[in-house]
Amino acid sequence: MNFKNIKVPRVPGGGSGVASALVQLGIIGGIGLYAATHSLYNVDGGHRAIVFNRILGVKDKFILKELTLYPWFERPIIYDVRARPHLVESSTGIKIGLRVLTRPLSNQLPTVYRTLGENYNERVLPSIIHETLKVVAVSREIRKILTERAANFNIALDDVLITSLTFGREFTATIEAKHVAAQEAERAKFVVEKVEQDKRGAIIRAQGEATSTQIFFILFIFHLVDNLCGW
Numbered sequence: 611m612n613f614k615n616i617k618v619p620r621v622p623g624g625g626s627g628v629a630s631a632l633v634q635l636g637i638i639g640g641i642g643l644y645a646a647t648h649s650l651y652n653v654d655g656g657h658r659a660i661v662f663n664r665i666l667g668v669k670d671k672f673i674l675k676e677l678t679l680y681p682w683f684e685r686p687i688i689y690d691v692r693a694r695p696h697l698v699e700s701s702t703g704i705k706i707g708l709r710v711l712t713r714p715l716s717n718q719l720p721t722v723y724r725t726l727g728e729n730y731n732e733r734v735l736p737s738i739i740h741e742t743l744k745v746v747a748v749s750r751e752i753r754k755i756l757t758e759r760a761a762n763f764n765i766a767l768d769d770v771l772i773t774s775l776t777f778g779r780e781f782t783a784t785i786e787a788k789h790v791a792a793q794e795a796e797r798a799k800f801v802v803e804k805v806e807q808d809k810r811g812a813i814i815r816a817q818g819e820a821t822s823t824q825i826f827f828i829l830f831i832f833h834l835v836d837n838l839c840g841w
Contacts, residue, residue, distance in 0.1 A: 651686050652675070653673055653674060653675050653686075653688065656690060656691060656692040657688050657689060657690055657691060658672045658673065658674065658688075658689050658691050658716050658719055659672065659673040659686045659687065659688050659689070660672050660673070660686070660687050660689070660719050660720050660723060661673070661684050661685075661686060661687070662684065662685050662686075662687055662723075663683060663684050664683050664684070665683065668687075668720045668723055668724055669720065670720050671720070672716055672717070672719045672720070673686075687723060687728065689714055689719055689722075689723075689728070690713075691713050691714055691716050691719075692713060693711040693712065693713045693766075693768045693769075694711065694712060694713065694731075695709055695710070695711055696709070696710050696711075696712060696731055696735055697709050697773065698710065698735055698736055698739045699774070700739055700740045700743040704775065704776070704777055705774070705775070705776045705777070706743055706772060706774070706775055707772065707773040707774035707775075708739060708743075708752070708770060708771065708772060708773065709769075709770075709771045709773050710735065710739075710756065710767055710769065710770050710771075711767065711768040711769040711770075712731055712735065712760065712765055712766065712767055712768070713765070713766050713768065714730060714764060714765055714766070715764045715765070715766055718764035721764055722763075722764050722765075725763070726763065730763070730765065731765075734760065734763045734765060735760075738756060738759045738760065739756065742755045742756055742759065752770060752772075753767075753770040756770055757770070
């Protein structure tokens, strides 16, 4: 920048050369201060930084502690890589509340920013959790599937915990209807078995009565023959 061409307002009473020098010095100092404050950044512990260049885009590296930038052309994008809790509730007949501890993979931060942006959790977690809970309701399987699906988005799940489990009205009504139907089926089965038992009991009684009649008849014949022989 050519500071000789900067027009400085004339100061009444003279001293325009001094005022011009002061203005130029102020401009130079302002530019230097802007460059100093926008070129050096400290990255706090538990965080990682990537660099976005207005010309080249996101650079394929991440910074651990401190980075130097070209003012205006580059800006830092800071990610918190510590495991943070997120609560998500899914209603699929059974309302399940999940608390998951997530963090982005540090070595994949440029890819995370390109594909998901900075609010990666809000874009990924609700979708994969709802889809997983539609087909799985076992804690161990939920954790396994969510961990695998989150890894596809370069997100690590350190823990998955079911915080609440409630049944919706429709689901409860369905379970109650099935329970009532099962009871009715058991009752009908009991009635059928009782009829069969009564039938078998009647047959056994009839057979017993027939046997008793035969024995009585045989004894009567023996008694009659014995009396005849006695004559």
